[in-house]
Amino acid sequence: MRTKRLLTMVAAIAALATAMTACGGSPARTAATSIKITNASCGGHWQAPSPGWHTFEIKSGASAGAEIDLINPASGAIYAELEGDGPGTTVPMRVHLGSGKYAFLCMINEVDPFTGPTVTVSGHAKGAPGVLPVTYNDLIPVTKRDQKQTLSGIGTLAGETKTLASDVDGGNLAQAKKDWLTAHLQYESLGVAYTSFGTYDGEINGRADATGVSSPHWTGFYRLEYGLWHGQPASQLKTVANTLNTNVDQLRTWWQTQQIIPLDMVLRTHEILENALQFQLSGHDDYGSGTTIATTLANITATRDLLALLHPLLVTRYPGLPGVYSSLSRLRELLRKQHSPNGSWRPVSSLPSSTRQRIESACGQAVAALAPIATIAEPRNTAHDY
């Protein structure tokens, strides 16, 4: 589980700064521009240096933890950011300055954010590009749409787990195997990652890693898969199937009461496939059906759904976005080839190593292309919010 701690990383940053000083840090580096932050002054009148690499030593005399950004004061684009800058610390901010106008933006806890003086860097040199921050206002409507789409998806899922439970109740295990796959892929296309479904994901889609496969505490899709593909009788699986169906119904109710955190949605753009890489393409989560390739395809669908929602925000901020789409398409193309003509999926364990390597490589490329989105689209406060 990943959490973002906006102003609680003070201790860690302070410790890091101390460590860097202690071991010499950037060796023999001469003076950097000292930037002093107080509740009343955001950097003061620092000298305009020439373009190129520069280190600002951000010295915080503020009353509380702060976020300090170096911004383009006209557009609000961010060039560099210090999160959780602790009072009393001095932390380096290294940035490649181009010619243009810069200012520091100080967001001190419990203090209204304010911007320091504008400083002009002379010349005609190009520096590292700034990125316009994505705001909570940008993300909230998108998050709401995501929540609504997910709710609709859970509704579809609820119908499918109901069918699945009745298959098992009726002792029709051959049909149950087919319906299990339909329902499981529907669940996987919802794009759950880490705790986005609270404790429900563990109940609905938990692995046997901690419990072992014979534990009564192991429930959900994988438990049912294990039973269906290991010859367990319907009598042994009825409770499993019905509990799964009940849990999905409860999830549907619970989901409507949740306040979705915008950052979670942004993080999931790469976390869904990180999980697929770790658990599906490795074969770890194959409990007998051999369908982890199909699961990964469902995870790609989930990722693309998120990207579709975020696209307007990303297209102007992330030059690597076309590479995201092309790498996902390539991965999808490689995975679809593993669908046998008879309709079954090839288990990853049965694939030649060269095929697995190509798939792993394509997935690695996709998650690498996706990863920056979590940083770029993380919701931020901006100078223009105030």
Added chain:
Amino acid sequence: MTTEPGSGPAPGRRSFLRGLAVGGGVVAGGAAGAAGGYALRGGPDPAAAANAATVEGRLPAVPFHGEHQAAITRTPQAATAVVSFTATARDRAALKDLFQTVTDRARFLTAGGTPPPTGITGPPSDSGMLGPTVVPDGLTVTLGVGSTLFDDRYGLASARPARLTPMKSFANDDLDPSQTGGDLVLQCSAGHPDVVLHALRDIANHTRGGMQASWRIEGFTNPPRPAGTVPRNHFGFMDGISNPSVASARDMNSLVWVRPGTAGEPAWTSGGSYLVVRLIRQLTEFWDRIDVYEQQDIIGRYRDSGYPLDASSIDAVPDYAADATGDVIPMNAHMRLANPRTPESASSRILRRSWNYNRGLDDSGNLDVGLLFTCYQQDIGRQFETVQNRLENEPMIDYISPVGGGYFLALPGVRNASDFYGGALFA
């Protein structure tokens, strides 16, 4: 204020990915503007590199550019890793991009420097394993290509190096396909294991989608004991005493480098060298149960001193003519079979570069230790295979088991800042 003169455009973090993005035919506009400089403007700066070299306990930078790859003529470093990759680049253009990206990364990592911050454009550009400044620590990066790269995937069949084949399985080999062969081989060596691993992570991180690792082995050299001698292998014997002289242009040109006009070789291979990698497991449990005289007869040298059995110094040349029946150095001693020191055997000499490996246990609880043997040569058939054939029935075979490796061509050196690995191949 710290200014860092000379810092040019980035060494291309994600340049490999960026290349594909461009290939996608879509250009993103907007705030970020110049996609070419995205996120990674500003590469290593020379000042930082020079400073990094002086960090205590770390070795200075080894120059990256040159006619040949730098590691070949250097004494094995303390730590190394050899990784074999399958090329997964989708076409020839992507493969070229892969080679350029590996070049960019190797150029930066071997020089050292401060990785560029990424601002809010993405995760950090460096793993941070070595702290805020990447120290060179004598890092060398060697890239080689295997015969399978020249199949029909990339249209390179006609450019195949003339002497490049899959590795032969010799009479006493027990090759495991999962650690044999590969389209590409990458070797990183440095003064410390963290620098080696950092380099591997960095290169792998920048080449996702272009190549996928298929096997890896890490090696180390021991300090010479006693000081001033030659490092020992797991058998307790000094290893790598006798080698062609890297200072002798005659030796190197006749034994190691692929040269302009080497018969049948495509021109692009000139300056390269054929690399044989062998993972030779050593059955130390068994070895430790035989007496030292038998051990010495198997090797041909004294265990304690490293002297040939007929001499009184490490560097002494054994006098096989005076010992024609093998009374002193047995006819089938490893040293004698490997290099009989006759006029006929002179052209089969190889430039050996070996490390020890140590990787846990086998299924029975025996130590999984051995020799990460590598050697460079002009012609694998004339050299390594000829030596190996002479060694076919040496007594040592009872105590070793070759389990993997491969044949590669270590590419010609990257000549300058605008050249890249295999530049002539893609020209």
